[in-house]
Amino acid sequence: MNEQENHQPGAEVEHEPTSSTAVRLDEGHIIGTGGIPERFTNPGLPAHVARAADLDEAAARRAEKQVATLFGLSILGTLAFIVLYFAIDLDQTVFVPGIGVTNASNLALGTTMALGMLGIGFGAVHWAKTLMPDEEVVEERHPMRASDESRERVVKVLAEGGEQSQITRRPLIKYTMGGALGLFAVPLVLQVAGSLGPMPQKSLSLTFWNGGPSGPGEDPEFRPLRLMRDPEGTPVKAEDVTIGSVFHIMPEGLLPNPDDPEAEYLEKHVLEEKAKAAVILIRLDEDLIQSQKQRDWGHQGIVAYSKICTHVGCPVGLYEQQTHHLLCPCHQSTFDVTQDCKVIFGPAKRPLPQLKITVDDEGYLVSAAPFAEAVGPSFWERG
């Protein structure tokens, strides 16, 4: 009678050391042959069949060269990625048959990065299939901490693994794989370091209210801009803003005008500019306004504040007319408009910046100065 027939549920089973080709199921599993499918009685891989590279050193050398070629392709792909990252303009387009006009930078970087990744992947798979040992080994479960003897054995097995994988004997694979894996990190670092853009403090301090497009190039010279209703694009007269009313505002000239020399820049960056310049306009009973600065920067109780939440930049679009509170829907930061948009609840750490306004000769509301501080999130200030 063999061990399988002796086994009782819950009984201790003595396992003999398992050879590399033996198959053993753990305690509690049904073991046997009567009516049990083959995949349960023999779930392991087929026994090792010698491959050409196991028997013939010339075949092994051929496999080594193939693996090295694949790693070499990965190196070329990664180097090409680095060169093309700097060489191709982000806005350049190219015609590809079957696809049409597409962005050249995306196409080139995607293709070269794919080559870099696939070279490593295919190289590793081919190496494993041709040169590495492919015999199945079963490891018995054991206590979490192995005995000192086992640990020593593991070190020895690892050393033997290195020897068996032939990495110590095949320097071509060792060096090309090292090069492919080492270089592969460069595009990731380049993308993170090179694509972050300017520091937020600088870019959020300049908005369209400074007098025009906020970058790149010279800082614009301040000029008064009419407050335009968003999305209608019509100017707002002071008399149109009744107590309790709220207007969503954009600066005059933000929408691209084909005759404008800035039109090309604006066409590409209009959303970015809008995101920074959005303002909310509210008329309060003048007696409710608690700060002199707030009064001076407004016009007869009409005040304008940046609509970009100072927590992490969501639009603050909910106005509670009875309490005069502005609420950010993202994390419920609440700003009291009668107290210069001070934070009275939530995670935001500073008030919404106020835009100084006045009226022009025709009675339209215009900006009197750009924002005095950066708009939007301020987490980067606390670093």
Ligand code: FES
């Ligand atoms: S973004 Fe406004 S509270 Fe978080």
